[in-house]
Amino acid sequence: MSAPLRLAVLGEPLAYTLSPALHRAGLEHLGIPCESEALRVPPDRLGETLERLAAAGYRGANLTHPHKEAALGHLREVSEAARRARSVNTVTFEPGGARGDTTDGGGFLDLLEHLGWGAPGAAVALLGAGGAARSLGLALLGAGASPLTVCARRPAEAAASWSDIPGAEIVPWPSETARAALAGAALVVNATPLAGEGQPCAVGDLSPTARVVDLVYGPEVTPWVGAARAAGLTALDGRWLLVFQARRSLRLWTGREVRPEVLARAVGWPR
Secondary structure, rough: OOEEEEEEEOOOOOOOOHHHHHHHHHHHHHHHEEEEEEEOOHHHHHHHHHHHHHOOOOEEEEEEOOOOOOOHHHHEEEEOOHHOOOOOOEEEEEOOEEEEEOOHHHHHHHHHHOOOOOOOOOOEEEEEEEEEEEEEHHHHOOOOOOOOOEEEEEHHHHHOOOOOOOOEEEEEOOOOHHHHHHHOOOOOOOOOOOOOOOOOOHHHHHOOEEEEEOOOOOOOHHHHHHHHHHHHOOEEHOOOOOOOOHHHHHHHHHOOOOOHHHHHHOOOOOO
């Protein structure tokens, strides 16, 4: 039997993650032995941890909060999509050094296509302006979403960091401008780590026909998703995007495709 492909997910605090389950399910489907683990890594240990994994023969690692932007300084090569997003969520260890990619934006478009939602011409509101939001924003604008409103707690800082992305409007959050954008959006995405009872925005501020995606996920649907569903909205938690992010990561590590339903079963959706 060949040696198992070794994978990991790195984050802090990494209280709950389904990435190892996705890795194992996807590679089992491909007939590839796999070992995958979740590693809590403080921000100041990221570089040495990546070096240790490479030396130990790992094939790849997924990165989550707070490592996506910091990883850019620890990699030999970074894809154009990750460079523009200033965010890395997939590291591939090669003999010549580690390469960084982002599967956030592409995975999100895959999810929309899978659901039949479509992005061209859709008004989108993003809650948050960090690396995940940039990845999604770039992908959505490239797919024709318009207008794209980015609701930011620190709008001046966000406007500076998004100045190279034409088509994205940065608005203060909360504000009347943000509320108007939320009320008119066909798709509203929480791209912040906000979870728990402190919901990203009031469901009552959304259009009654809006579709809601919360990038946060946990053992149960997030309170925001639950509240949106109770109000009659179509709402998904982060497990849905996680499936399509992982599918692209597995393709980078193996060069092979895994069917979405294989990964969906591993994380227990739809739910």
